[in-house]
Amino acid sequence: MKKIILLLAISFILAGNKMQIFAVSSTPTPSPIPSPQPTSASATVIEKLKKIEVLKEKIATKVAELRENEKGAIFGAVKKIDKSNITIENTRGDQVVAYSEDTVVYSFKSGSRQEIKVSTLKEKDPVTIFGYYDQSKTNFSAKYIYLEDLPLHIRGKVSDIDKSNFTITVKEKEGNVVVDVETSTKTSLYDRNKKAFIAAGFSKIKVGDTVHIIAIANPKMQDRVSAKKLYVISFPNQPTAAVTAPTQKPSTPSATVTDKK
Numbered sequence: 001m002k003k004i005i006l007l008l009a010i011s012f013i014l015a016g017n018k019m020q021i022f023a024v025s026s027t028p029t030p031s032p033i034p035s036p037q038p039t040s041a042s043a044t045v046i047e048k049l050k051k052i053e054v055l056k057e058k059i060a061t062k063v064a065e066l067r068e069n070e071k072g073a074i075f076g077a078v079k080k081i082d083k084s085n086i087t088i089e090n091t092r093g094d095q096v097v098a099y100s101e102d103t104v105v106y107s108f109k110s111g112s113r114q115e116i117k118v119s120t121l122k123e124k125d126p127v128t129i130f131g132y133y134d135q136s137k138t139n140f141s142a143k144y145i146y147l148e149d150l151p152l153h154i155r156g157k158v159s160d161i162d163k164s165n166f167t168i169t170v171k172e173k174e175g176n177v178v179v180d181v182e183t184s185t186k187t188s189l190y191d192r193n194k195k196a197f198i199a200a201g202f203s204k205i206k207v208g209d210t211v212h213i214i215a216i217a218n219p220k221m222q223d224r225v226s227a228k229k230l231y232v233i234s235f236p237n238q239p240t241a242a243v244t245a246p247t248q249k250p251s252t253p254s255a256t257v258t259d260k261k
Helices: 002-026 040-069
Strands: 071-081 085-090 093-098 104-107 114-116 126-133 140-147 152-162 167-171 176-191 196-199 210-217 224-233
Touching (some): 085 126, 152 176, 167 210
Parallel strands (some): 093 140
Antiparallel strands (some): 071 085, 104 114, 126 140, 152 210, 210 224
16 A cells, blocks of 8 residues: 555656646747947947048048139130140230040130030130139149130221110221120220219210220121120310401501691
């Protein structure tokens, strides 16, 4: 009897241990996955990249400031062109301008803008160049080149005025020229009291005035131009002197000579 009870007790203990082992193995507790920690080497690289980005921003800002301060413009006539430079002749002498594939060239001839190539430019062509000086202020790089019409200089007297079409006819030695006075024309009248030219309008021009006009030729009409600047010198009418008869002096009676007897 005791043996039977002992066997039953041992069997019960073994059965309980198996159930506990099964329960533990069937529901394992997940172990936490450690988050990756940056090594000292990777942290150094990230810090260097941040410093490089800050440095790049500072350099870009400085370049923009320098470009803004070193902007310039050159006007003159083309004297020489080679593969990378244009020599411009103006009142300052000869100035060498560098150009590249990024340089944009425009033509303003015939009143319209067209993009052209640098090779189109010829000697004596009038150009205006916008670009940047270097830090020494001696070398100039072209960003934009504008080919302009060569201005005409007209000098003469106003022989006719068309107020409805805003044109004046100027009589030169070679003949008459019709001048279109545009809204953009800068008209100046000589003020004799101030001894200087002052701003004026079309209405101030009179027949007989002497004019000096800087103009652009009209490509569609011969002997007709468009005025860019117009300088007017008016001569006041000279007063007509009144013609008066000369005053005759009263005649002095001549003495009567009597013969003595």
